[in-house]
Amino acid sequence: MSRFDSRSTSKIDQERGRFLKHLARTGLRVSRGRELIFNEVMQIHGHFTAEQLTKKCQKKNLKVSRPTVFRILHDLLAAGVIRETAFGDKHRHFEHVYDEKPHHHAFCIYCHGFIEFPDMKEDMVYHSIIEKKGFKILGHEMHFYGMCRKCQEKAA
């Protein structure tokens, strides 16, 4: 990142503030691991798994164990810095929130790839139905399933 990219930097600082606030509120320390993982996560664009994050750190000789990665991802989730999406496989998938526009996913049932598309705020019809049941909505995702372009071409 350019040192002149003040806009992007301030967004990260904003997220860092959110994280630090959460840590202070819950009596957790600003440990070496938490700073390290926070910085790495902020550099990832798109989705990642705990395994990918761990290997990314190891390549940089930033030593951090798998349990610690999961523990700190849990902290980041609780702080609202990252979100988790169920991809339907056996991994937990995360992505940070700060520069990602709200979006949804369409999964290919053949190659297990996916495409993303922006949230259109058109699904609010559901909100009143759900809230009438006493459920407090904090977020939502649309999952589409189907066949990606490549798999269609392969099949044809």
Place this chain on the structure above:
Amino acid sequence: MSRFDSRSTSKIDQERGRFLKHLARTGLRVSRGRELIFNEVMQIHGHFTAEQLTKKCQKKNLKVSRPTVFRILHDLLAAGVIRETAFGDKHRHFEHVYDEKPHHHAFCIYCHGFIEFPDMKEDMVYHSIIEKKGFKILGHEMHFYGMCRKCQEKAA
């Protein structure tokens, strides 16, 4: 089920026909296990995991192994008799299709329970966006996340 409940019976027969057609088409046999699992699945209302289905069979002294359960669930998926939903935990969740209206789920992030709500066909705004990318849509789900009524009461 009452023997006079012809409507419900015919729906199951319809699903059975779908399954048998799939088996014939793909050269699979109508084995003891397939009949057994099909019947059990049809009696379940709502979601189930392979583990729950296996235990349900064992309680009835219907002996069937875990690998076979998974194999036959795969057949039922391929036949379109059941569908799979990613709940964000480490289990695969299934439900049959025959008497379930198309619906979506709202998951409680605190107790991991969920509520269901009907599909409103209001999310078609996404279809053109996705199909412009060459993706062929076969199905979709809305996942809402939040706090269920009970957990709100507990917190208050």
Place this chain on the structure above:
DNA sequence: TCATATAATGATACACTATCTCATATGAGT
């Protein structure tokens, strides 16, 4: 009916992710 081929099944081992345990290291506060 019997022989043969093919598919289905179950026991077992296996791969893999995520979590738990607990001993040690770290660090904030006195």
Place this chain on the structure above:
DNA sequence: ACTCATATGAGATAGTGTATCATTATATGA
């Protein structure tokens, strides 16, 4: 420096789902 709570890592553990493979069941045709 001392105290003590928290953070961390090594290793064990739990829990799903899958692969292997020998055995059993079923279909087909002589």
